[in-house]
Amino acid sequence: MSFWRSPYSALWRLLSPLAKAYLRRRGKRSPAYLEHWDERFSTRTEARQQNALWIHAVSVGETRAALPLVAELRRRWPQLPLLLTQMTPTGRATALELYPDAEVRYLPYDSREAVQRFLDAYRPRVGILMETEIWPNLIHGCAERDIPLFLANARLSEKSLRGYRRVSALISPALGCLTGVAAQTEDDAARLSSLGAADVQVCGNTKFDFVPPAGKVELGRAFREAVGERKVVVCGSTREGEEALILDAWAAHSPSDVLLVLVPRHPERFDAVAALVAERGLALQRRSEGMAIGRQTGVWLGDSMGELFAYYAMADLAFVGGSLLPLGGQNLIEPASVGVPVLFGPSMFNFAEASRLALAAGAAREVADAAALVDACRTLLGDDAGRYAMHEAALAFSRSHQGACSRIADYVEARLAAQGVSLPR
Numbered sequence: 001m002s003f004w005r006s007p008y009s010a011l012w013r014l015l016s017p018l019a020k021a022y023l024r025r026r027g028k029r030s031p032a033y034l035e036h037w038d039e040r041f042s043t044r045t046e047a048r049q050q051n052a053l054w055i056h057a058v059s060v061g062e063t064r065a066a067l068p069l070v071a072e073l074r075r076r077w078p079q080l081p082l083l084l085t086q087m088t089p090t091g092r093a094t095a096l097e098l099y100p101d102a103e104v105r106y107l108p109y110d111s112r113e114a115v116q117r118f119l120d121a122y123r124p125r126v127g128i129l130m131e132t133e134i135w136p137n138l139i140h141g142c143a144e145r146d147i148p149l150f151l152a153n154a155r156l157s158e159k160s161l162r163g164y165r166r167v168s169a170l171i172s173p174a175l176g177c178l179t180g181v182a183a184q185t186e187d188d189a190a191r192l193s194s195l196g197a198a199d200v201q202v203c204g205n206t207k208f209d210f211v212p213p214a215g216k217v218e219l220g221r222a223f224r225e226a227v228g229e230r231k232v233v234v235c236g237s238t239r240e241g242e243e244a245l246i247l248d249a250w251a252a253h254s255p256s257d258v259l260l261v262l263v264p265r266h267p268e269r270f271d272a273v274a275a276l277v278a279e280r281g282l283a284l285q286r287r288s289e290g291m292a293i294g295r296q297t298g299v300w301l302g303d304s305m306g307e308l309f310a311y312y313a314m315a316d317l318a319f320v321g322g323s324l325l326p327l328g329g330q331n332l333i334e335p336a337s338v339g340v341p342v343l344f345g346p347s348m349f350n351f352a353e354a355s356r357l358a359l360a361a362g363a364a365r366e367v368a369d370a371a372a373l374v375d376a377c378r379t380l381l382g383d384d385a386g387r388y389a390m391h392e393a394a395l396a397f398s399r400s401h402q403g404a405c406s407r408i409a410d411y412v413e414a415r416l417a418a419q420g421v422s423l424p425r
Contacts, residue, residue: 004167016109030089050122051124052083053074053125055085055128057091057130066128066153067099068405084102087107110138111137119147125148126421133151143177154181154183155350156188156195161194175196176197180412204404204407207333207354208398208404209403210333213309217310221313224313231255231381232315237322239266242370250282260282260299261315262277282298283296284299284301308334312340316387328347329347329355333398341363343376357401
């Protein structure tokens with residue numbers, strides 16, 4: 001056992017009151033944070049089924065990205081029940097929607113006692129942590145119980161690597177206990193290996209394998225018909241601070257007769273973003289009102305859950321949020337998968353490889369700031385041929401990088417076989 005694991009566990013015991021205070025504070029804006037505390041602290045663990053295929057996906061994006069991987073794993077091991085865990089209310093709600101036959105719950109915070117109660121109650125046959133979920137007590141707890149545990153669709157930015165290196169005495173032993181790591185890119189694999197991961201294989205990004213839900217695409221077409229002949233620019237998964245920048249630039253230099261659709265990433269900010277629109281004197285409607293989009297409406301606020309693909313499907317252009325400010329960006333593969341030309345800002349370190357490939361394919365353009373974003377919208381909306389070329393490039397880009405889920409499943413199966421683990425088929 002790592003020497004640092006004991007003080008780390010003691011720190012979690014001290015942090016428990018702060019975690020509860022954090023949940024109460026978040027709960028003032030989003031009441032869902034006040035629900036299911038028994039799951040977050042494992043104060044009550046009543047598993048519906050044990051011996052499950054367990055997937056941990058921290059929030060909405062990771063939960064969606066897991067869908068094609070889960071489908072591939074269940075095709076190979078259909079007898080295993082499914083357990084899904086998350087850390088955010090929106091992730092939990094998405095899992096309940098996407099996986100109706102699974103047991104869905106929060107993963108407890110990484111205190112040793114909470115993790116022990118969780119693992120003893122559920123006893124999963126195999127676990128998969130999506131992307132960059134490195135929880136030392138959880139990983140060591142699985143190793144102590146001989147539960148094979150993988151990090152899949154794994155990514156690690158240079159910035160995150162620098163942070164983890166400061167606590168490498170804690171993180172490296174945990175990574176070394178994993179059964180295997182399926183990395184998105186060669187760069188991700190090299191960074192994870194340098195941090196202590198022992199068996200790393202490059203398998204690609206499962207987000208490319210996610211098929212846009214037909215119902216959401218059809219809903220997007222209905223949205224578009226309601227708009228009429230006007231062009232539509234969708235700013236998806238925007239983060240705090242970005243909407244004000246976008247709205248200021250849009251109010252000053254917006255293309256004529258264009259509908260701006262704003263879709264904030266966090267639902268607790270819907271009202272705040274509506275207020276920002278009103279402050280600038282722009283004609284606002286909200287999706288939650290359920291009214292037809294008016295001809296004079298300038299900004300349509302996408303204040304609904306689970307409809308991001310529908311918003312993208314109605315767009316002529318899509319801007320991917322989290323990228324104007326140094327936040328690392330959001331998933332640009334989603335709009336590209338429905339053939340929408342993509343714009344993003346200078347901060348895309350969480351999607352560095354995907355953004356590089358999209359730019360090289362001609363599916364996306366980078367903008368320096370909000371003013372450049374509006375200028376790019378004006379240019380592209382006036383260039384039907386250029387926009388169509390980006391549409392075709394976006395579809396080709398999203399399709400050409402598929403196959404990660406099959407490669408990850410092959411890797412998991414091979415690693416289990418190497419350890420003599422046989423799962424029921």
